[in-house]
Amino acid sequence: MTYLSAPTPFALRVRPLINATRQVIWRSYDGGTKWEVAGGFDIDPKNIPGLPGTDYVAFGTGVVGPDGTVYIGGRYGRRFAVAVSRDEGLTWDVRIVPGSALAKYHNPLHLLLLASRYLLPESVAVDCDGTLYALWPDRDGLLHASWSSDGANSWSRPVVVSAPGVRGARFGAITATGSGRVGISYYGREAGRAFHGFIAQSRDFRTAGPVFVGGKYNEPDAPLFPYGFRRGFPGSVFRRSLDEMVRVRFAPNGDLVTGAVMQMRGRNRLRPWAARARRTEMQAVLGRLGRIDRS
Template sequence: MTSTAKVVTVVALLGASLSAFAPAQAEPAAVESCRELPGGLLGCTTPTGTHVTELSTLAARDGNIYVGLAASGGSSVLRSTDGGSSFHRTAPNGLTSAGMGWIVEDEETGRLIASSLESTPTCPVGDRVTYSDDQGDSWHLSPSLFCGTSDLGKSFVGKPRTDEDRAALQAAGYPNVIYHCAGGTGQTRTCFKSLDGANTFQSLGIILSSLDCKVEASVDPIPFFQGQAVVDPEGVIYAVTNLCGKASLIVSRDDGQTWDKTFIPDVQMRAYMNPLSGQHPGFDNNGGYGSRPQQPVRSIVGEAVSQAYLWQPLQLDSAGNLYLAYTDPADGRPYLKIRRSGQQAWGEKIELAPSEVGRATNVNISVRDNGHLAIAYYGLEDLTTTNYDGYLGEMTNALTTPHLTTLAVSPGAPLLPNGAAEPTEYTTADITPDGTVVGAFARDTCVINEASPLPQCDSELMYDSTRFVGVVATIRH
């Protein structure tokens, strides 16, 4: 049984062309385009004026909106002080890469925590964290380098549960544990924690491994927990994972030392790896992302990657209700399940997209007030094309009588005309203190000409941050 939300579909027109941004130090002036929405809402879109890779969105408690990370002009976090009408780079954050950019806030202290891939001569693939206590005007780079963790790093914050960690935090003068988990393209997921405010980190070891699974042709051997975990007021950590091909909730009650794993019924998974070829669906014949521009990467879409939980699919409200967003492989559409506080059973699925969206990928949610959700994803209306557009949604009363408003970010000129390919694995949403829903998206500037073996792009390489420019959408009250 599917619970159907009352749906209002709204279209916003993008007011500026984003077809030919060139890498530059100067930021082009943002041109915001807005229109009235039903119910007295206002839908707006704003180009960030920067090249981007994977994007994350943070609506901070101080009212600022942050987007991480911008790629052009060096890695940096983007900040809006006017509700998303314009964005400007903060100070350089010390990170050498904008790949897999992620930004979160310790809401108790206001500390911003950003992370990205990091490569050094002694550590070809790793992750690093940096933080700011002054809204991004200056940054402090952690000396801890998470070497060998590979990909898809996420930081999150929570209260300590163990006496040992409470004592360590008290000695360091910082109130909360800062966690960081990484390792996506490998077959393990490793977590770390900081007990001194992200200055240094200690390893919690491998929390998930493909060795936990019996590898079969129909089972994904990689235990995908790349999504951001959430922490309740008591310090209990929750995350969702594709565990051996099944959707699972993993929970830690001892600050990440041990994890309990339970399957989530009626949430189906599909293998991330192609069981016939053993290839990732986005790899070209050379086994690399876009290493052959004449064979553009188009296929990181739909049922496969969207079931891997790479992003922000799980949220927790102040009452202790858990919200899980996922794409059903039966129809490729996004849905929501809720596990109410104090219960073990998950409720019936609720639709997260209007009927005209035939397929969705990269589905992310954020929850602020109980039952009030922000939703961001890339969606496809015409299943005979690769024309994925961005969609920003707002759901109210999710716990009782769900009401959904959806904003198509760029109708008529889809953000991703070549498919939801690398590097657009992230698109997240959040809700500001005044109730504004905000989401960050990427626009692909490549124009694929089927008559030509080479794409017509603003970059020679298909897998290059200069191929994508940022767009932020808001639904305002």
């Protein structure tokens, strides 16, 4: 079974002119050749009890558990939530993750200029045991994560998973495999304006005190964004690339691999491998963290 999810009728909410009202889920039984609408759920703040009508609701990429349960994580106002379906996308139940606190949504202009604080592209993962993991940035830009072993009904206490010294994380992505093995990747800022690429993994995130091992995967003098994180939406108007492309996966050999983008400015343009496209200042980059075995 293959699933596809998107807000409708528009992805961006600019009330009262444009408003995304429903998250629609399509499904395919033949690997994507033919599609049908499975179901969906309401994402209009004015129709959600307890949610201010001015807040922002946006969901990202979903995952499917070993038992076929579908999970989609995303922003639910100022909280992180997971939408759950146990009948192949027909009906949905949205469950808020306790302890999550996201940056406040102010207005459409704020979203256009600071979209990296609002969008959560790959924020959920599920391992081989069916344990669900969620990742989100708090209002200060630190990454938090939590896990659930009962299908998002109850959650562990959130813990900070961004590296010590990181003051602002953007576009965090999470993946999981085996029994509790979790990997994350994100853009992170320490001192100054530059954002680096970070990658880390935990052998078992479900322990009482999970430990993440990793760090920067770009060269120290070649941050991915040398002059601050470049907001993708304004640049897309001028046919430039978006920058919310962070992916992280475990390779068959156990290594953790991530893909992101680098802004080709300053010293980054002098790299011998830096083939620069004509109409974009972004270059795809890959990072790798070797397998961490149990000692």
